[in-house]
Amino acid sequence: MILLQRLILLCALGFCLMANAADITPAKGAIVKRIEWSNQEMEKRFKGYFKEVVKRPYDALTLKIQTDLISKELFTGGYFNSVIKTELGGTENELIVKITMDLKDRINFEFQGNHIFSHQELRTKLLDKIRNEFGKVDVKNLASFLADEYEDAGFYQTKVTNYQSEGVDASKLKVINYFFVIDEGFKIKVSDISYRGNSFLKNEEINDIFKSHATALAKGGFYDKSFFDEFSDILKKEYLSRGFVFIEVSRPRVVSNDEDDSVTIEYGIAEKQQVILKNITFAKVPDDLAAQAKTALINKEGSPVNIIELENDLRKMIVYFQNEGYYFANITNLNSDTLLVYEKSYASVDLRPEINLDKKICYNEAIINGNVQTNTRVINREIDLKQGDLITPKKLEDLRQRLSGLNLFSSLRITPYMMYESEATSCPKTNLVIQVKEKDFGLIEVAPGYRTDLGAKLSTGVTYNNISGMNRSASLRLQGNKRFNLDGFDERRKSENKDLFEYSAKASFVEPYVFYNMIKTQLEFELSSTFQRIRFYGFDADIFRISPQISKNFTRTFSSSVKYQFERIVQFDATETKDNDNFSIGGITPTVTWDLRDDAINPRKGAFFTLSSEWANNFFGSMKEKELEVNFVKVISRNRFYYPMGDFVVALSIAAGYQKNFAEEKLVDNNGNTVLNANGQPKTRGYIPSIKVFRLDGYDEIRGYDEGEINRLIDGTPIGEVIVQREAYFTALKFEPRYNLTDAIKIGIFFDAGRVYVDDFQPMKLRTSVGAGLKYVTPVGSLDFDYGFKLQRKTYPDQQRDSVGRFHLSIGFF
Structure with a gap:
């Protein structure tokens, strides 16, 4: 049915595909031998569209x-x-x-006298109008349409005249050229x-x-006809929300001022009687239940009736009773x-309102249909209802x-069915019929x-x-990469220009309900x-790392996890x-997360907080030898905030971290003398391995810097x-107003600031940058294209000097 509707619409637009298969009925698995074209020029132009058709079933x-794509082009x-x-x-x-x-005739548009709108903008407006009118081209109507677009x-007072000429193109096809001569109007000032x-x-x-x-x-003080007409309705709604049920607001009266070509605008208002909401009466509803329902309403007894909110209040009444x-x-x-x-x-x-409460319904059991491979227990353990529990819309939505969060089903439907045992039953037993359609469960990915x-x-990965x-679930993921420059390395390694192929292999297994038969609650285990x-x-x-982890979602917004990790680093x-x-x-590493965002992939409002701490010492398998002990704590807090402002979203990220080495015992030699490091400082029994020391990259990268x-530290020393041997810190701040061009494409400007520190924490001494970027939202995150400029370029003691800025391409972390 959908395909039929689409075909009818395309035909109406002039994109008509007519198929005649009366003479040939394709056999099952029939192969398309070749494509024959009636027009050689079109064959040259569109032959590539049918690579997926020829020599295939x-x-x-x-x-x-493919034919539709040609029609659109x-x-x-x-x-x-x-x-x-x-x-x-x-x-x-x-x-x-x-x-x-x-092909019929080809129509071309040319514009003269246009300065406010470009040629492409005007042509796009005309194409949209012709498309909406199913291919109809009425040149006088189009000229009037352009004048309206200017208005x-x-x-105002834009005049559009037109003329036409005819010719042929390189393919000897007829071309009609429509010329629009535009005498652009002017803005009108509103004086009062x-x-x-x-x-x-x-x-x-x-x-x-x-x-x-x-x-x-x-x-800006200019006449906008559409808005000034609309303001009558806006003002009327404002009065209706304040109890003026019979309010009348006239359309704007526009008077021209001959002296300065401005206009004055006047609205006539008849306020009439303000109406007070005297009583809210629920028929056939117990008094205590009615009193609680009233507290949820915007409209209150003794206050002016708010007609604008009345519909929402009626909906809130029903939602309240249903949730009871x-x-x-x-x-x-x-x-x-x-x-x-x-x-x-x-x-x-x-x-x-006359409320029909009907009967309360109570959960009896779930009847599950459509699960072919999925065990019924997987669905049952997500049902947080016991026999006799009240069924409410909120519980069913949860x-x-x-x-849906199991990511196993392409479609899902939950329907309650009452089972009346007798007329005297106060809470009828109700079965939940859960109908599902399963997804495909295997996935192979290759991602250059x-x-x-x-x-x-x-x-590449297999899941x-x-x-x-x-x-x-189980997965295996392999990745390799080759760097094209070594700008992020020290001078020796850059000068040697050594080529080393980097790679990683990761295998994982996830059990979402570990020990469920014993503890009867959800705990997710990942190895x-x-x-x-x-x-x-x-x-x-x-x-080499091995990491078992247990995590739990306590609510929709709050979760926590505990991970043990053993690493062998050479x-x-x-x-x-x-x-x-x-x-x-x-x-x-225990972690807590509080996610208040409206969407994890494309957030427009809300906040996200996460706090983690890693404790590494010999009790958990860290090395403890005579001259080297690994014993430290690492705490990281990452927080993000999103605030909507129309088509803009203001995003803010604040992150900070703290590390401390606990193996601070000073080493002495056989003569009892303190052992010194190369920098002349006493050497301690342990230190934080360099690979574990904070660096600003990944989640915490500061755009504009490699x-x-x-x-580098404040004195310019690379970390x-x-x-x-004692402590390390980092801070990272990002501020980014974003504008939504479409649901999937965003542009924005940003200010980033951050730094790493050792022993001496000075949070106000930050490296900063500004820049602009584009985000393309995908189902797995945003693809980010950013360019950042440093606000303070520096030359370091090793004579290295900062570049002006840097381009960043990444899957978005922010």
């Missing part, structure tokens, strides 16, 4: 989609009424698709706005209402004169969200790409969800193992001797060259 839908090129026919020839098993094109933009007849609302109050709703044109267990509650006199009863003088009104910090990369029908070869500022490293090719070392680090520039 006949697919009518694919053929139609022809329309954009000026062929507004082209007709494409397809016919099948050949044999039942080897088909020949014959494509006949009747909508605030330019006045109101007569108002008493309750003073002029100053009405002006405030005007300013809060006005378009940019009207705020009366699932099928409804208002029986919703469209009746008995809903609002006015006093004879119209000074007051009673709100008298259940729907939990089941480029990152400004890692260079060219290629990743299988719903193992044994229990929503368990991951990673091997990675990675390059850092002053050394390269091979890292560092090599280090500039500093201390970094040619190996470490065994075992630690436990890793070698931002990860990779410092032995952290």
Whole structure:
């Protein structure tokens, strides 16, 4: 049915695809042998559209989609009424698709005298109008339309005349050229706005209402016909919200001032009687239940009736009763004169909704249909209802969200069915019928790409969800990358220009309900193992990790996790001797997360908070030898805020971290003398391994800087060259107003600030940058293109100097 509707619409627009398969009925698995064209020029132009059709099994839908694409391109090129026919020839098993094109005339638009709108903007406006009118081209109507477009933009008395000429193009096809000569109008200044007849609302109050709703044109003091007409309705709604049920607001009276070509605007207001809501009466509802329902309403007894909020209040009544267990509650006199009863003088009104509560319904059991591979237990354990519990819309919506969150089903429907045991039953047993349609559970990915910090990369992965029908999942992901520059490395490593292929392999397994039979609550268990070869500022490293983790979602917004991680790190090719070392680090990391965002992928409002701390010492498997002990704590707080302002979203990220080494015992030699580091400082029994020391990258990158520039201390020393024996810190601040061009594309400007510190924390001494970027929202996150400029370029003691700025390409973290 949908395809039929789409075909009818496309035909109406001139994108008509006519298929005639009366002579040939394709056999199952029939191959398309070739495409034959009626027009050689069109064959040259569009032959590539059918690579997915030729030499492959006949697919009518694919053929139609490709032909539709050609029709749309022809329309954009000026062929507004082209007709494409397809016919099948050949044999039942080897088909020949014959494509006949009747292009009709090509229409071209030219504009003269336009300065306010560009040629492309005017042409786009005309194409949209022709498309909306199903390919009809009426040149006089189009000229009038352009004049109206100028008026909508605030330019009045625009005159548009037209003429035409005919010719042929390079393909000997007829071309009609329409020329629009535009005498652009001018903006009209509004010298004064006045109101007569108002008493309750003073002029100053009405002006405030005007300013809060006005378009940019009207705020600037210019005449915007559409807005000034609309303001009558805006003002009327304001009065209705204050109890003036019979308010009348005239359309604006516009008077021209001959002296300065400005206009004055006047609104006539008849306020009439303000109506007080005297009583709210619920028929057939217990008094205590009625009293609680009233507290949820905007309209209050004894206050002016708010007609604008009345519909919402009626909805809130029903939602309240439904959430009290009366699932099928409804208002029986919703469209009746008995809903609002006015006093004879119209000074007051009673709100008298007749509520049919019906019976409360109680949960009995779930009846599950459609799950072929998914075990019924997977669905049942998401049902947070016991036999006899009241069923409410909120509980069903929570259940729907939990089941959707499993990511196992492409469609889901939950319907309650009452089972009356007898008329005396006060809370009928009710079954929940849960109908699902499963997704495909296997996934193979191949993802080539480029990152400004890692260079060219290629990743591939295999994932299988719903193992044994229990929503368990396993995955294997491989990635390799090759850097094209070594700007983030120290001078020795840059000068040597050593080429080292970086790679990683990660295997993981997830059990979403571990120990469920014993503890009867949801705990998610994840086991991951990673091997990675990675390059850092002053050394390269091979890292092996194994990380079991348990996490729990306590509410929709609050969750926590505890992860144990054992790492074996072998560092090599280090500039500093201390970094040619190996470490065994075992630690436990508890994390809490509070997510108040409206959308995890594309947030427009809300906030996100996460706090984690890593504790590494010998009790958890970290190395403890005579001259080297790993014993430290690492605390990180990341917080993000999103505030909507129309089509803008103001985003703010604040992150900070603290590290402390606990192995501070000073080492002495056999003679009892204190052992010194290369920098002359006493050497302690332990220090924080360089690979674990804070660096501003990934989530905390400061745009405009590469890793070698931002990860320096206040004195310019690269943090990779410092032995952290006491404490380390970092701060990262990002401020970014974003404008939504579309639902998927955003542009924005940003201010970033951050720094790393060792021992001496000075949070006001930050490296800063400004820049602009574009975000493309995908189902897995935003693809970010950013360029940042440093606000304070520096030259360091090692004679290195900051670049002006830097381009960043990444999957968005913010």
